[in-house]
Amino acid sequence: MSEPDPTLNNADLARAQLREAMAQLASGDRGALERIYQATSAKLFGICLRILGDRGEAEDALQDVYVSLWQRAKNYDPERGSPISWLAVFARNRAVDRLRKGKVRSGAVAVDEAAGIPDRRPLADAVLESSERSARVHHCIGTLEERQQDAIRTAFFEGTTYAELAEKRGVPLGTMKSWVRRGLARLKRCLEE
Structure with a gap:
């Protein structure tokens, strides 16, 4: 991994490290998958759990996410969005796929309701954007x-x-x-x- 830019705040640094790890994964670096997992698994597990309503099913869906990521990392385009947004869509789709295939035990939401499940926490992108705006304001005040x-x-x-x-x-x-x-x-x- 390259040296972190000392001018970046924590949110910017995390985003830059995740983008770098995605690029490394796309070129076949297995260690990058572990770094991506460490940075994103809690958020993605939460998405799967909310949709599936079962911890075991959510864990299985999360595993599917990272297997798919390993196979499709080259498809990620940083110009189209942040890695966490791309991975969140991946997680949602894997969870919904499990619902559609009928692999889920009771406690899951209906497939039609999965898209509308609210996440009360701000999206990772919103948190990062807010952090970026705050850093920009403080820079300009300076x-x-x-x-x-x-x-x-x-x-x-x-x-x-x-x-x-x-x-x-x-x-x-x-x-x-x-x-x-x-x-x-x-x-x-x-x-x-």
Whole structure:
């Protein structure tokens, strides 16, 4: 595996490592399958279990997912989506296949209901995107003048009013509002880049 990029946050790093492992698996690296399993099995097992309603059946479906992955890793296209999304579709399809073939004991949902089973947790992609947005906002705030950074962080992250900020910093209210307004304008430009 290549050296991790020190500028990546944990979510970005996990996504990059998973993409790298998928590429390695596609070129026949058996060790990559273990890394992928470690990174994804809990999420994929949850998908299978929700659809099948039986732990044993979910484990069997999960095994099918990784056998299929080994055989079809070359089909993964990183331009079309994240590895976890692709694997989640794989898991759902394997679980639904087991339902259709009648291999499932009682406790499973009907095949028609499987697509609509809600997962109350945010999707892995949503978590990663939220993390990316947060990292981008913090990066852009870091490009502002120190007094603008301080004013924006204190006002928006701590809930301090402009009047309270102006009093704490010993500046007129209009000056504080101006710092924040100019800082927000620069922040917006940075986020749009």
